[in-house]
Amino acid sequence: MPGLYLAAILLSAVGIALIDRRFRLAAWHAPGRTAVSVGVGVAFFLAWDAVGIATGVFVKGDSPLLLGFDLAPHLPVEEPVFLAFLSYLALVAWAGARRVLDARSTRGADVPSRREDAP
Template structure:
């Protein structure tokens, strides 16, 4: 249960950053939600394929809920993949934000 709580807290932190700077979900909610859903689904399918191939194997832990959404696929994995996708998009859009801001500042400095 602790791992799920940590993942939810991390998702909340990403949402706070996103809300403050309007980087992803708060800038374009429908498109961003679609990207998150597709990205998370893609990685879940990847995990299922890896489980079927015997690459991934779930081990019981007292830190997890024990809820399985598929054979060898714990609930926490879906939240981790959602966090991974959201974090990646926050980092990407944040980098673009900084890049564009630096370009505007540079152009403003050249004009004065």
């Protein structure tokens, strides 16, 4: 079923964007910085892919899930979309983890530890 892989990536990206929107973690908090970060991530990983393809480490396998269009030899059109998703997911996960840890450290400062309560 051609295009299923791309559809899965896009559906996953929509899910992450909804989480981002709900908690204002990345794109809804700082859209410019998020766009630049995702762009840098995609550029870095495309360069990484180019080196891997040139050295023969990365090869595109045959899959009925791919659209069948290549941007370059062994570089399917889905690859930059996946790399953008991966970069965006990393930003949202990092911002979410940071928010949880910040909330815990703030909450922990107000609550005395058990050792301090012991007689």
